[in-house]
Amino acid sequence: MTPATGSKNVRAVRDLDADYDLVVIGAGPAGLSSATIASEFGAHTLLVDENQTPGGQIYRSVLLAQEGDQKRLGPDYWKGRALAETFLQSDVHYAPATTAWSVGPYQDETGRAVGHEVGLSGAGEARLIRTKQVVLATGALERPFPIPGWTLPGVMTAGAAQIALKASGLIPEGRVVVAGTGPLLYLLAAQLIEAGATIAAVLDTTPRENWLRILRHLPGFLTSPYFGKGLKLLSAVQRRTKVMRWVTAVTAEGEGTLKEVVWTSGGQEHRMPADLLLLHQGVVPNVNFSNAAGCVHVWDEAQLAFRPRIDAWYETSVPGLAVAGDGAGIRGAEAAAVQGALAGLGCAFRLGLIDQETRDKRAVGLNAQLLKATRGRTFIEALYKPARAFRIPARPETIVCRCEEVTAGQIRASASAGAAGPNQMKVFLRAGMGPCQGRLCGLTVTELIADERGVSPEKVGYYRLRFPIKPLRLRELASLPQSDAAKVAVLADLADTHHSKSH
CATH class of the missing domain: 3.50.50.60 (FAD/NAD(P)-binding domain)
Structure with a gap:
């Protein structure tokens, strides 16, 4: 290429x-x-x-x-x-x-x-x-979406399904349920339908009250490129599958693998057999x-x-x-x-x-493009702000940290025991210390601790991360060229160790 x-x-x-x-x-x-x-x-x-x-x-x-x-x-x-x-x-x-x-x-x-x-x-x-x-x-x-049963085989993120579709042309088989909120939810549903997948239902968890908050942002949205695209996308999905709105709770159920998706809408519980549940509530x-x-x-x-x-x-x-x-x-x-x-x-x-003049002159057109590209974003952010129930699990047994299988109840307990934030919580639990390094649980942990302490997430903070941020093989580390200073430090450590043992 x-x-x-x-x-x-x-x-x-x-x-x-x-x-x-x-x-x-x-x-x-x-x-x-x-x-x-x-x-x-x-x-x-x-x-x-x-x-x-x-x-x-x-x-x-x-x-x-x-x-x-x-x-x-x-x-x-x-x-x-x-x-x-x-x-x-x-x-x-x-x-x-x-x-x-x-x-x-x-x-x-x-x-x-x-x-x-x-x-x-x-x-x-x-x-x-x-x-x-x-x-x-x-x-x-993708924002964490911690619901009961989200660690079952047969439950994955919408983004993962989209990667499989784009990179390998993989189309899910069986009955697919897509749940959550945000433009990508409908985009993925439309793409999968077009590819031949069977979308049994779209469960829209967008809170009803969000619609009351977006009215002041409506004029900007109507003149944005998002308006026409959004209408076309919603219409395409609604014509070809069932869309359930005002969903306030979602659970994945099954023994060893996903069997059913259970959701609450309008105060009533509903069930649907499913082979694959795709979750998404924004990025x-x-x-x-x-x-x-x-x-x-x-x-x-x-x-x-x-x-x-x-x-x-x-x-x-x-x-x-x-x-x-x-x-x-x-x-x-x-x-x-x-x-x-x-x-x-x-x-x-x-x-x-x-020079500064060249930089600023070139930036004028770019900033105009940026203004046009972002018109309507405030409306989208306000409309698709995920519900508290899907960000801060109410059920204490819900797993939050998938890597270490730490539950919402354990995180609340650690906050009550004195963990002021995610880093202090590591003294009590191992949340955030697994292979994903907090990518799948970081925001949930922060908001759970903030909720338990009654403070803002900004005061709680986020995980303090360290390099390397991706796993490295020992042979990769061994292949790193060593500086003279590093070699001297290693030899000095070895000498100190030998000296200590000899005494």
Whole structure:
């Protein structure tokens, strides 16, 4: 897929350069735009992504998609092809199938921070790359949806089903129930129906009271691109499957695997046999990387999530480290692409490749695009704000931390016993210490503790994360080139140990 002249694919981390002006992590719309525009101004740029092809989650496998996929996945998905193709024509070094697992300060001989050092691994090897600027374009995560039975085989997130559909063309068999709130809920239902799946029902958990809160945001929404798209999507789903509204409770039941979905609507309980339950109640910024890097985060009450504090050029509180796209706050794919371009401009300016006048002049058009792309977002945020019942489990036996099987009751008990926040709670429990490092439980844990203590989630805080944020194999660690200082430290430790044992 790479043209003869254009981006340089690097399949082995050993073949990467030792130094770059800019390292971009994530090949979604924000990452592609950041890398492309920074390279345009002469920045020696590396883009790192875990997937085999560019596009991120929203445009996953778009370069491999066939013409028939356009009808099944929709025109918005197809927009990613032009973005990816433009990137491939740039001079960016592109490392697909590569994991970024750390970023930390890089210091010169005097101990002065002169940039960043990014930890990468791929094909069984690891490498530390030096760079002057970093853009984190790690996107969003699905909000945790802790209901009774959500750990049963046969229950998964809507996003996971969408990945399977886009990346491998996998279509679920049997009776599928889709439950939750948010635009993606209906988009996935429409995509699965178009692909031939049997959607038995859509259970819409959007709170009835949300409709009363959105009236003041209605004028902006009616003039936004979301209005026409939303009506068309809702109509397509309602014509071809059963949509149940005002759902206030959902439970997955079965012995060893999912057998039934139970829900409450209008004060009455309903049951439906199901082979697959897909859960979704919106997406939230993926803050694991920015959190571990030490960036200051704030609680966004409108989005009910933490996000990094950024300036007009998406630079965080850590100098030389920017966050663009949904990782900086959920605003959609088109907005993410524009944010990435603005972040790339900011990097080019800080690198001294352009002056302030050039940066600001180029940003005028981009900011106009961003304003247009985000018109109507306030309405969507207010309408699809998930209900408290689906964020803060009322039943104490409901599992919150899937990795360690920690329940809502245990988390409340730890808060009552003195755990002021998620990090103190680790003294009592292991929630957040499993393989997902809090990705599937972090917000639920924060809101449970806040509710038990009667304070805001911002006062409770989030997990304090540490690198590496992704699992590493021992052979990858062993392949890391060791600095002289590290070797001396290891030898000194060994000498101290030997000295202690000899006495």
